[in-house]
Amino acid sequence: MTDTVAPGPHGAHEHDGESRRDFLTLAATAVTAVGAACAVWPLVTSMEPSEDVLAAGAPIDVDISKLEPGQQMIVLWRSRPVFIAHRTADELKTLQDPKETADLRDPDSNVMQQPDYAKNWHRSVKPEYLVVVGICTHLGCIPEFQPQPGSEGADWRGGYFCPCHGSRYDLAARVFQGVPAPYNLPVPPHHFVSDTMIRVGENPPNSTFDLNDVEQI
Amino acid sequence: MAEAKAQNKLVAWIDHRLPVFAYMKHELYEYPTPRNLSYWWNFGSLAGITLVIMILTGIILAMQYTPNTAMAFDSVERIMRDVRWGWLIRYIHMNGASFFFIVTYIHVFRGLYFGSYKYPRELLWMLGVVILLLMMATAFMGYVLPWGQMSFWGATVITNLFGAIPGIGNTIVTWLWGGFAVGNPTLNRFFSLHYLLPFIIVGVVMLHLLALHQHGSNNPLGIDRKGPQDSIPFHPYYTIKDTFGLSVYLLIFAAIVFYWPNLLGDPQNYIPANPLQTPPEIVPEWYLLPFYAILRSIPSKLIGVCAMFGSILTLFLLPWLDTSPVRSSFFRPVYKWVFWLLVIDVVLLGYVGAHRPEGFYIVLGRVCTLYYFVHFYVLFPLIGKFERPLPLPTSIAASVLAREGGGHAPQPAGVAERH
Amino acid sequence: MKIAAAFAVMLALALPAVAQEEAMPPLPHPGWSFDGVFGTYDRAALQRGFQIYSEVCSACHSMNLLHYGDLAALGYTDDEIKAIAAQKQVNDLDDQGNVVQRPARPADAFVAPYPNDKAARAAHNGALPPDLSLITKAREGGPDYVYGILTGFESAPANFKMQDGMSYNMHFPGHQIAMPQPLADNSVTFADGTQATLPQEAHDVVTFLQWAAEPKMEERKTTGAKVMLFLLVMTGLLYGAKRKIWADLHQHA
Numbered sequence: 001m002t003d004t005v006a007p008g009p010h011g012a013h014e015h016d017g018e019s020r021r022d023f024l025t026l027a028a029t030a031v032t033a034v035g036a037a038c039a040v041w042p043l044v045t046s047m048e049p050s051e052d053v054l055a056a057g058a059p060i061d062v063d064i065s066k067l068e069p070g071q072q073m074i075v076l077w078r079s080r081p082v083f084i085a086h087r088t089a090d091e092l093k094t095l096q097d098p099k100e101t102a103d104l105r106d107p108d109s110n111v112m113q114q115p116d117y118a119k120n121w122h123r124s125v126k127p128e129y130l131v132v133v134g135i136c137t138h139l140g141c142i143p144e145f146q147p148q149p150g151s152e153g154a155d156w157r158g159g160y161f162c163p164c165h166g167s168r169y170d171l172a173a174r175v176f177q178g179v180p181a182p183y184n185l186p187v188p189p190h191h192f193v194s195d196t197m198i199r200v201g202e203n204p205p206n207s208t209f210d211l212n213d214v215e216q217i
Numbered sequence: 218m219a220e221a222k223a224q225n226k227l228v229a230w231i232d233h234r235l236p237v238f239a240y241m242k243h244e245l246y247e248y249p250t251p252r253n254l255s256y257w258w259n260f261g262s263l264a265g266i267t268l269v270i271m272i273l274t275g276i277i278l279a280m281q282y283t284p285n286t287a288m289a290f291d292s293v294e295r296i297m298r299d300v301r302w303g304w305l306i307r308y309i310h311m312n313g314a315s316f317f318f319i320v321t322y323i324h325v326f327r328g329l330y331f332g333s334y335k336y337p338r339e340l341l342w343m344l345g346v347v348i349l350l351l352m353m354a355t356a357f358m359g360y361v362l363p364w365g366q367m368s369f370w371g372a373t374v375i376t377n378l379f380g381a382i383p384g385i386g387n388t389i390v391t392w393l394w395g396g397f398a399v400g401n402p403t404l405n406r407f408f409s410l411h412y413l414l415p416f417i418i419v420g421v422v423m424l425h426l427l428a429l430h431q432h433g434s435n436n437p438l439g440i441d442r443k444g445p446q447d448s449i450p451f452h453p454y455y456t457i458k459d460t461f462g463l464s465v466y467l468l469i470f471a472a473i474v475f476y477w478p479n480l481l482g483d484p485q486n487y488i489p490a491n492p493l494q495t496p497p498e499i500v501p502e503w504y505l506l507p508f509y510a511i512l513r514s515i516p517s518k519l520i521g522v523c524a525m526f527g528s529i530l531t532l533f534l535l536p537w538l539d540t541s542p543v544r545s546s547f548f549r550p551v552y553k554w555v556f557w558l559l560v561i562d563v564v565l566l567g568y569v570g571a572h573r574p575e576g577f578y579i580v581l582g583r584v585c586t587l588y589y590f591v592h593f594y595v596l597f598p599l600i601g602k603f604e605r606p607l608p609l610p611t612s613i614a615a616s617v618l619a620r621e622g623g624g625h626a627p628q629p630a631g632v633a634e635r636h
Numbered sequence: 637m638k639i640a641a642a643f644a645v646m647l648a649l650a651l652p653a654v655a656q657e658e659a660m661p662p663l664p665h666p667g668w669s670f671d672g673v674f675g676t677y678d679r680a681a682l683q684r685g686f687q688i689y690s691e692v693c694s695a696c697h698s699m700n701l702l703h704y705g706d707l708a709a710l711g712y713t714d715d716e717i718k719a720i721a722a723q724k725q726v727n728d729l730d731d732q733g734n735v736v737q738r739p740a741r742p743a744d745a746f747v748a749p750y751p752n753d754k755a756a757r758a759a760h761n762g763a764l765p766p767d768l769s770l771i772t773k774a775r776e777g778g779p780d781y782v783y784g785i786l787t788g789f790e791s792a793p794a795n796f797k798m799q800d801g802m803s804y805n806m807h808f809p810g811h812q813i814a815m816p817q818p819l820a821d822n823s824v825t826f827a828d829g830t831q832a833t834l835p836q837e838a839h840d841v842v843t844f845l846q847w848a849a850e851p852k853m854e855e856r857k858t859t860g861a862k863v864m865l866f867l868l869v870m871t872g873l874l875y876g877a878k879r880k881i882w883a884d885l886h887q888h889a
Contacts, residue, residue, distance in 0.1 A: 024873065024876050024877045024880055025453075025457075025877045025880070025881070027873050027877075028457075028460075028870070028873040028874045028876070028877040031866075031869065031870045031873055032460060032464075032870060032874070035866060035867075035870055038866075040273075042301070042302035042305055042306060043273060043274070043277050043302075043306065045301050045302060046277055046280075046281075046300055046301050046302045046303060046306055047277070047280065048301055050281075050295070050299040050300040050301060050303070051298070051299040051300075051301075052295065052299040052703070052743075053299075055703065055705050055742065055743040056743055058741070058742070058743055252885065291700075291701070294701050294769070294770075297850075297852070298701065298706075298851060298852070304852040304855075304856060305856070305859070308856075449885065453881050454881060454882060454885070457874070457877055457878045457881050457882075458878055458882075460874055461871070461874040461875055461877075461878045464867060464870050464871040464874050465871055467867055468864065468867045468868065468871060471860065471863050471864055471867055472860075472864065474860075475856055475857065475859065475860025475863060475864070476673050476857070476860055478856075479773065484773060484774050484775055484776050484778075485774070487770045487773045487774035487849075488766075488770075488774045497809075
């Protein structure tokens with residue numbers, strides 16, 4: 001159609017009307033877009049761990065009275081395996097041997113894989129008991145406990161061996177050089193409520209360490 | 218500016234291979250729409266958006282729901298109590314079903330009043346009836362999922378209907394149940410189908426829109442567009458009007474979801490299903506009540522079932538039952554009042570469906586069921602034949618002019634260039 | 637106008653029908669802290685109500701959907717909750733795989749009085765005391781109904797035939813309820829010193845039961861206020877934009 005646009009009475013004020021309309025339309029569009037984003041947000045956030053899942057992740061008390069030196073027990077905390085190993089005096093001596101630490105990637109635990117109270121030569125609260133999350137920092141398999149020297153080859157001084165891709169850790173769960181795993185096994189929050197009871201999942205007083213802050217679980 | 222050019226280049230690259238942008242521009246932007254659509258024309262887009270809301274909330278709920286009779290009820294309560302924002306997503310989904318039917322029923326009655334089912338939109342109308350049937354099936358199965366008392370007993374009553382089919386009825390019912398009664402196999406398959414059907418609805422909606430765009434929307438005057446002066450581009454006029462309508466709709470929806478979330482529901486469904494205890498009243502959700510009433514008003518099980526399905530299948534025949542030469546009830550002096558009789562009839566049927574079939578309710582139910590079929594099979598054809606329609610306006614633009622007091626029918630800027 | 641009327645009727649009919657064959661006395665409406673669009677839960681009433689549930693109702697009625705940790709919403713501290721939970725025993729396995737009992741933890745669900753429905757029925761002449769987790773949402777009349785039941789026990793009228801073991805209740809459908817009157821004046825001694833009259837006890841325990849049925853109610857209403865406000869603003873803006881955009885199609889006189 002070739003009819004012309006009617007010259008409305010608002011012709012003289014058209015510029016005003018247009019800029020007012022533009023602002024109004026812009027405001028309306030912006031508010032609607034914000035509304036749509038806010039509406040989608042609960043849908044996305046509902047996929048986060050729910051309250052019952054979080055409640056099930058409460059700390060657990062582990063009785064270590066029957067754990068003999070040279071033995072390890074495994075408990076589940078937050079659906080992850082946690083190794084509690086009772087180290088012998090000989091094993092502790094090996095850990096302090098400078099020859100031992102020469103082959104390790106991170107002998108001084110400089111990378112944040114443990115709380116401050118486990119940043120020591122035994123990577124734990126008490127030297128006799130190692131508490132680590134038993135998930136290989138390579139791709140997530142569960143490493144085997146091989147404390148016997150020589151059980152994984154002539155040079156083996158005892159430690160953890162991951163069967164999936166051959167990563168090796170010492171008896172303080174520190175990773176060796178030349179293996180695929182990049183980091184030491186992480187140490188979860190834990191402390192001794194008594195000499196025979198370890199509470200896994202709770203820090204000793206005055207520590208606010210959160211396992212989610214480590215480099216790699 | 219450089220970004221705009223790159224944007225256009227990317228768009229052009231895609232469009233050359235798969236013309237989505239050109240298609241969207243034509244169907245949603247330039248698309249000529251009658252200039253005189255009233256707010257009764259908002260309800261189609263409201264239904265479409267409600268469908269999207271139902272699918273989004275439904276997918277999220279399905280991540281947390283367990284379709285096993287031992288765990289279903291508790292999994293829904295876990296969503297309400299422990300899942301972040303779970304209570305909101307569940308209440309939106311639950312009330313969204315009711316609102317989906319509210320807007321769809323209004324959309325259907327709009328079609329009845331303005332003759333939107335008549336030539337050339339017969340197929341558009343029939344696709345709509347298919348969508349309605351799919352909605353009813355989806356809603357019915359969805360209501361079973363929380364596994365409350367009404368879920369279980371509603372499922373029992375409705376699946377038992379198929380036993381009315383002579384000969385093979387009982388075999389079909391056993392096959393539907395997957396057992397000797399409604400139970401875990403039934404719940405599992407209803408969950409699977411409840412997840413599937415909405416996507417079938419999406420497909421049929423696309424066909425519905427395809428059919429719509431073939432000839433464009435009807436309008437309150439019921440007369441065809443005669444030229445470009447009768448149309449305006451869909452964007453920005455109807456995009457803003459639909460968005461405004463959506464905002465008003467969301468206000469009402471939000472009021473129900475946040476303040477009266479259980480108003481449209483039945484307290485009995487907060488009791489876990491008990492196969493050994495029938496509730497005092499077995500009542501489907503409100504949007505199925507009129508059909509429930511038709512079912513119960515006929516003393517024979519088989520004929521009752523036929524009447525219930527027949528009442529919906531009748532809708533398919535409307536384009537041929539109606540003999541009126543004129544679409545819109547604005548120009549139909551007799552039918553415009555008879556239309557309201559149908560509305561009252563359907564509301565009364567719903568009222569009957571909510572009560573036990575005793576005494577007064579039986580009589581009312583039968584009268585209303587009879588009227589329903591008389592309305593479509595007797596009044597529709599007869600009124601169309603004998604009614605004298607009012608004279609139609611010459612064109613939509615002329616009518617708009619008459620309404621707004623003389624002079625040119627103003628054109629939006631840019632219409633002059635279009636043809 | 638007709639449309640509005642039709643709508644009002646349809647909406648009113650959405651409320652499920654309750655067939656009341658005989659005239660029931662109207663339910664009491666004592667008024668609740670959680671009523672209305674700005675309703676909240678009275679924490680003190682919740683704690684008193686929880687005390688009544690623990691001391692009286694939990695002897696027969698389970699509360700399977702609540703966990704002890706949920707009581708944090710009532711204002712109890714972590715240590716108080718641990719102590720409350722530890723008063724109950726739950727089943728666990730020892731190292732030999734035998735079933736042993738251990739104190740409940742905050743993550744555990746409320747311990748039920750009976751191991752299953754059959755045991756519950758056996759202890760009550762075949763009647764099953766319903767789980768109370770959703771009771772105020774599962775009954776027509778909601779909190780007012782439950783309050784009416786708790787305060788509605790009285791002697792049967794002269795010509796009313798009572799079955800054995802049943803009690804007469806004003807508001808229970810059929811007037812015969814299998815539960816003997818559970819609460820009376822001073823059934824409990826409230827920890828906060830509030831006088832324990834029957835209406836007070838009924839009010840507090842129903843407040844607690846409503847919370848148990850809908851712990852997220854306060855969040856729902858406050859979120860609702862924000863959403864409604866936002867939508868009002870958005871609707872206003874969109875209406876203005878709509879008018880402006882359509883303005884050039886209408887000629888002003």
